[in-house]
Amino acid sequence: MPKKLYIKTYGCQMNVYDSERMAEAMGAEGYVATDTVEDADMVLLNTCHIREKASEKLYSDLGRLRPLKAGKPDLKIGVAGCVAQAEGAEILRRMPLVDLVVGPQSYHRLPAMAKAAEAGEKTVDTDFPEEDKFDHLPDRPTASARPTAFLTVQEGCDKFCAFCVVPYTRGAEVSRPADRIMAEARGLVEKGVREITLLGQNVNAYHGAGPGSDGGGDWTLARLVRALAKVDGLERIRYTTSHPNDMGDDLIAAHGEEPKLMPYLHLPVQSGSDRILKAMARKHTADTYLRLIEKIRAARPDMMMSGDFIVGFPGETDADFDATMELIRAVDYGMAYSFKYSARPGTPAAEKTPVPAEVADARLQALQALITEQQRAAQRAMVGREVSVLFEKPGRLPGQMVGKSDYLHAVHVRTDARPGDIAKVRITGSAPNSLAGEIATK
Ligand code: 5AD
Ligand code: SF4
Numbered sequence: 140m141p142k143k144l145y146i147k148t149y150g151c152q153m154n155v156y157d158s159e160r161m162a163e164a165m166g167a168e169g170y171v172a173t174d175t176v177e178d179a180d181m182v183l184l185n186t187c188h189i190r191e192k193a194s195e196k197l198y199s200d201l202g203r204l205r206p207l208k209a210g211k212p213d214l215k216i217g218v219a220g221c222v223a224q225a226e227g228a229e230i231l232r233r234m235p236l237v238d239l240v241v242g243p244q245s246y247h248r249l250p251a252m253a254k255a256a257e258a259g260e261k262t263v264d265t266d267f268p269e270e271d272k273f274d275h276l277p278d279r280p281t282a283s284a285r286p287t288a289f290l291t292v293q294e295g296c297d298k299f300c301a302f303c304v305v306p307y308t309r310g311a312e313v314s315r316p317a318d319r320i321m322a323e324a325r326g327l328v329e330k331g332v333r334e335i336t337l338l339g340q341n342v343n344a345y346h347g348a349g350p351g352s353d354g355g356g357d358w359t360l361a362r363l364v365r366a367l368a369k370v371d372g373l374e375r376i377r378y379t380t381s382h383p384n385d386m387g388d389d390l391i392a393a394h395g396e397e398p399k400l401m402p403y404l405h406l407p408v409q410s411g412s413d414r415i416l417k418a419m420a421r422k423h424t425a426d427t428y429l430r431l432i433e434k435i436r437a438a439r440p441d442m443m444m445s446g447d448f449i450v451g452f453p454g455e456t457d458a459d460f461d462a463t464m465e466l467i468r469a470v471d472y473g474m475a476y477s478f479k480y481s482a483r484p485g486t487p488a489a490e491k492t493p494v495p496a497e498v499a500d501a502r503l504q505a506l507q508a509l510i511t512e513q514q515r516a517a518q519r520a521m522v523g524r525e526v527s528v529l530f531e532k533p534g535r536l537p538g539q540m541v542g543k544s545d546y547l548h549a550v551h552v553r554t555d556a557r558p559g560d561i562a563k564v565r566i567t568g569s570a571p572n573s574l575a576g577e578i579a580t581k
Pocket of ligand 2: 296297298299300303304305306341382
């Protein structure tokens with residue numbers, strides 16, 4: 140009987156990608172994935188540290204695993220991801236049922252740690268090792284049969300926004316070599332992947348070394364996108380998450396020139412107040428952001444914009460918040476994520492006096508109402524239009540498939556199309572979180 144591995148993934152898409160790579164690494168050791176935690180021989184929690192709530196989920200989930208472990212003493216429990224990196228051995232002290240703690244740069248060492256756990260030895264690895272984990276992970280042996288895939292091209296962040304733990308948990312900015320990324324992408328496409336989303340905490344800061352280069356880091360994200368666009372069978376390219384200050388002219392130009400690069404851009408600004416942006420150490424203003432978006436829309440007029448916002452950053456006044464609302468009105472987002480500021484230990488902003496919770500709550504509600512309005516309007520504006528849809532899986536109703544449009548809207552269509560097919564679809568209706576459509580031409 141093969142051993143069974145249950146992985147729970149919290150947080151961002153980078154963790155989703157990492158979980159796949161860890162499952163593959165454990166697969167090489169004879170573990171098969173299971174969706175049923177009760178069946179597992181090993182449970183791995185791949186955690187997120189970005190906000191307090193995300194972080195605390197680890198401990199409540201570990202608490203819930205106690206009875207399972209009590210009835211199954213051979214069950215091994217591992218903690219991976221950013222909480223593992225941030226808290227290390229403290230997790231073992233607080234939760235003795237945990238067998239191993241592994242940080243995001245040490246995933247290639249997980250199989251050895253699992254073996255140690257089987258032998259009764261607890262291990263913690265939160266190194267930033269010399270070697271590149273990607274050189275020591277298996278070459279995507281079980282990579283998805285799904286038509287879309289994530290591909291991490293860059294990790295870490297050197298920006299040190301005053302609120303953010305990423306530079307501490309994920310470390311300094313590192314770009315993977317372009318030839319490795321190209322090889323991984325080709326491998327995914329051979330397995331049927333039609334759309335790749337390039338991932339990085341600061342993906343548009345990508346500056347990997349190209350093939351034959353001596354590690355000079357002469358590539359940009361735009362160059363990578365253009366190289367990937369030449370891969371036959373790869374039909375769509377996306378990337379996330381970008382920083383406004385790394386939005387190079389070559390990348391903006393690629394949006395106008397490269398049809399495989401999808402017209403959807405997640406470009407967090409966090410606040411519309413220059414005073415708060417300065418306190419956040421964002422190193423851009425509301426105006427530079429707005430002008431950047433004008434430039435992007437000049438290259439690609441139908442660009443669907445997405446963003447991230449933090450409300451209640453220490454010192455945020457009503458006027459600061461109004462400036463954020465004004466910026467949102469000016470940009471007109473198709474989608475956005477918004478969060479109440481959460482003080483993270485070790486970050487500069489955590490020292491400052493917080494905005495009262497009820498003020499932050501009210502601001503978050505107002506902001507989310509505006510975003511929802513914009514999102515619904517963007518969806519309604521699709522009705523009557525023809526978009527391309529990449530079908531991913533069967534829909535809820537019989538005979539129905541669900542896929543994503545170029546603009547990342549979920550679209551339900553009655554069709555005999557199969558996962559991986561791309562079709563022109565005429566949008567016929569808009570529901571709160573998805574669109575309905577019918578096949579226009581194949
Ligand atoms: N509190 C609230 N939101 C945060 N984010 C990052 N750090 C914090 C924090 N301390 C948000 C930012 C970022 C997104 C991934 O999470 O908006 O873009
Ligand atoms: Fe965090 Fe993004 Fe700022 Fe880096 S750029 S510190 S990841 S919010």
